[in-house]
Amino acid sequence: MAHVQEKTAAIIVIGNEILTGKSQDENAGFLIGELYKLGIRLRRIVVIPDDVDEISRAVRECAAQFDYVFTSGGVGPTHDDLTIEGVARAFNRKMVRHAELAAMIRNYFGQGADEARMKMADAPEGAELIKGEGLRWPVLAVENVYVLPGVPEYFRSKFLAIRERFRSKPFHTRAVFTLEDEFDLAPRLNQVAADHPEVEIGSYPNFSSPDYRVKITLESKEAPAVERAFAALLSLLDSSSLVRTE
Amino acid sequence: MAHVQEKTAAIIVIGNEILTGKSQDENAGFLIGELYKLGIRLRRIVVIPDDVDEISRAVRECAAQFDYVFTSGGVGPTHDDLTIEGVARAFNRKMVRHAELAAMIRNYFGQGADEARMKMADAPEGAELIKGEGLRWPVLAVENVYVLPGVPEYFRSKFLAIRERFRSKPFHTRAVFTLEDEFDLAPRLNQVAADHPEVEIGSYPNFSSPDYRVKITLESKEAPAVERAFAALLSLLDSSSLVRTE
Numbered sequence: 353m354a355h356v357q358e359k360t361a362a363i364i365v366i367g368n369e370i371l372t373g374k375s376q377d378e379n380a381g382f383l384i385g386e387l388y389k390l391g392i393r394l395r396r397i398v399v400i401p402d403d404v405d406e407i408s409r410a411v412r413e414c415a416a417q418f419d420y421v422f423t424s425g426g427v428g429p430t431h432d433d434l435t436i437e438g439v440a441r442a443f444n445r446k447m448v449r450h451a452e453l454a455a456m457i458r459n460y461f462g463q464g465a466d467e468a469r470m471k472m473a474d475a476p477e478g479a480e481l482i483k484g485e486g487l488r489w490p491v492l493a494v495e496n497v498y499v500l501p502g503v504p505e506y507f508r509s510k511f512l513a514i515r516e517r518f519r520s521k522p523f524h525t526r527a528v529f530t531l532e533d534e535f536d537l538a539p540r541l542n543q544v545a546a547d548h549p550e551v552e553i554g555s556y557p558n559f560s561s562p563d564y565r566v567k568i569t570l571e572s573k574e575a576p577a578v579e580r581a582f583a584a585l586l587s588l589l590d591s592s593s594l595v596r597t598e
Numbered sequence: 599m600a601h602v603q604e605k606t607a608a609i610i611v612i613g614n615e616i617l618t619g620k621s622q623d624e625n626a627g628f629l630i631g632e633l634y635k636l637g638i639r640l641r642r643i644v645v646i647p648d649d650v651d652e653i654s655r656a657v658r659e660c661a662a663q664f665d666y667v668f669t670s671g672g673v674g675p676t677h678d679d680l681t682i683e684g685v686a687r688a689f690n691r692k693m694v695r696h697a698e699l700a701a702m703i704r705n706y707f708g709q710g711a712d713e714a715r716m717k718m719a720d721a722p723e724g725a726e727l728i729k730g731e732g733l734r735w736p737v738l739a740v741e742n743v744y745v746l747p748g749v750p751e752y753f754r755s756k757f758l759a760i761r762e763r764f765r766s767k768p769f770h771t772r773a774v775f776t777l778e779d780e781f782d783l784a785p786r787l788n789q790v791a792a793d794h795p796e797v798e799i800g801s802y803p804n805f806s807s808p809d810y811r812v813k814i815t816l817e818s819k820e821a822p823a824v825e826r827a828f829a830a831l832l833s834l835l836d837s838s839s840l841v842r843t844e
Binding site: 368369370371372373374375376380381384385388394395396397398399400401402428429430431432466467468469471503505506523534535536537538539541542545546552553554555556557559560569571 | 613614615616617618619620621622626627630631634640641642643644645646647648674675676677678712713714715717749751752769780781782783784785787788791792798799800801802803805806815817
């Protein structure tokens with residue numbers, strides 16, 4: 353499934369408010385669409401509580417397994433904002449006051465730069481600051497981990513400002529909608545999947561509308577491979593049950 | 599954070615279609631609300647691809663760490679339906695044809711019970727079938743892992759049919775909405791959190807409307823503990839900036 357040429361990613365959403373339903377996460381949903389359009393293979397989303405051990409474990413694991421890791425949430429000034437510390441622990445780095453960030457905060461808040469505000473300059477030693485067009489505050493990154501805020505407006509503007517550095521070859525996708533039953537399709541579909549291991553084939557039954565009964569998707573970065581699998585699939589389907597292709 | 603008397607849960611959402619944005623997950627969002635109302639502490643949500651190794655690893659890890667694990671998706675008849683096999687591997691159990699399930703399938707499909715349909719009777723050895731009012735097909739469970747389908751209508755009806763077995767003491771929650779700035783609040787909030795470790799306190803800034811600037815939540819299964827923390831917090835807040843409490 354993980355094709356050699358693909359860059360992979362994980363999203364770590366941090367926050368008790370998501371796990372208790374006090375807030376609905378919007379950031380993972382947004383990033384799913386962005387990463388897909390960028391040609392990045394998203395391999396995992398994990399939602400965890402505001403707990404520094406859990407954060408550091410998730411970050412360490414994802415950073416080791418995937419090319420890019422994006423965290424969402426847990427970056428404010430209060431006791432439940434533990435993401436930066438979790439990232440530091442994940443990489444066994446000390447937390448230090450980042451000189452450049454500290455200068456930015458002093459510059460912005462002036463006399464109002466009290467300890468709660470200055471704390472926003474604490475970062476893992478050696479953290480990188482990525483500046484983006486139109487961003488007041490940079491994105492903090494440690495190795496392949498990009499720390500983004502939980503507030504959806506800021507999550508989006510920060511990701512959009514750094515997006516182009518992740519752009520890769522896009523996915524090529526085909527879809528087939530049919531009125532055939534998924535059970536009846538299964539043997540043929542399994543055959544096409546076995547014959548075209550380089551193409552990711554998905555089968556999704558639909559029970560909520562009468563338009564079609566199964567949507568089959570075929571996907572890869574190699575368009576010719578997708579087209580070959582698509583042709584092979586079409587040749588095996590009952591053409592009178594075919595609703596449409598995309 | 600994990601309080602002794604609380605039962606914990608994890609949700610494992612399985613499906614490439616979620617990670618690529620072809621479908622939006624509705625099941626985790628639904629279950630977040632249900633588990634909260636049942637008094638179950640949801641500790642993790644993980645979304646992973648249709649990959650048997652990843653499924654078995656996630657199931658093994660979550661089953662060992664949490665009281666209940668719910669899986670969503672990957673239970674149909676096609677090559678990308680790997681959840682049941684992943685659960686079997688997580689518990690080192692063989693896949694066997696479940697006699698009772700096989701009889702139900704033969705009974706329902708009659709002459710149409712071909713191999714694709716009979717495959718739905720394959721389950722980890724010793725799997726439990728949980729029957730629920732109004733359910734045509736039982737919920738399959740292995741140890742503390744409950745296997746639910748990805749199609750939202752079926753996910754819901756199956757979970758609702760087995761829901762009562764999970765009911766526990768409910769959470770007691772208070773909320774405070776204020777116009778104070780989160781940076782200014784931070785020292786007082788951190789103090790209340792430190793003084794009331796048995797209460798989970800969250801702080802959520804709001805930038806999308808002018809109604810309030812920070813929402814503070816206080817939560818525990820012990821109502822008196824929440825009320826004590828709530829009173830302590832109110833005594834520290836600027837009353838002229840207080841918008842409302844809940």
